[in-house]
Amino acid sequence: MALRRIETEIDIEAPAERVWALLTDFAQMPSWNPFIRSVSGEATNGARLTILVSPPGKRAMRFTPTVLSVRPNRELRWLGHLFVKGLFDGEHYFLLEPRNERATRFVQGENFSGLLVGPLSGALPATRMGFEAMNVALKQLAEAPDRVQ
Template sequence: MRHIETEILINASPEKVWVVLTDFEQHPKWNPFIKSIEGEKAVGRRLKVFIQPPDGGGMTFKPEVLAFEANKQFRWKGKLFLKGIFDGEHYFRLSDAGNGATRFVHGEKFSGFLVALMGGTLDKTKVGFELMNEALKRECEKV
């Protein structure tokens, strides 16, 4: 198993961050990592997600939504081909940091027998998370 977690402070309310994060149609305009998300925003439903880590090839997968709690958390779990080969539970957590700011935590827990072979790809993925966090911050802090 491998766990990647990133965090950023955004000078906007959790409600505003949530609106930007969950407006899937706008992701291609601001998000450098998750290029598109399609599908119903409901637990148990499948999404169609296209990601592209920096200096990496793009990948489309169809994760299942595990949690979708307004202004708090959004989680999904995806897999490569079959469960147990390379699985990832992706999450976004928002919490009130006071003074109108939001602590945004963005991470993923990877499992499966291919995880040990994916070190370089996962390093690029972490950079992608950080780039997305910065872009989300910029988008949410626009006046």
């Protein structure tokens, strides 16, 4: 079974609580996120989400992952499958690492596994670009001067 990983990170001059609040405000996500265009459902362990992602230069994809972990201000993780389990699975994660009271390292990544990871790996560079675009947009929003400190 093929395995691939994408991981990106960015330092954000905002407390983890603010970054978490923006990340988990699914209703507002389409207004700022160029990669994850919509999320519906609740960020609770075991919940099913409906997510629309739009990697740069690729067709948008909708999938329904299961939330694996919710640790407020620290981690959000879900697992999705393309068609059936084991074909092309993606475990997506967001990690918030407080640097101090006013700064957070934001890590976004995904572990891909399954029979089709090799043949579909050509789409992974666009996915990485989508992660990076989202990271920058989240940083800009979290650091915006009109945000409450």
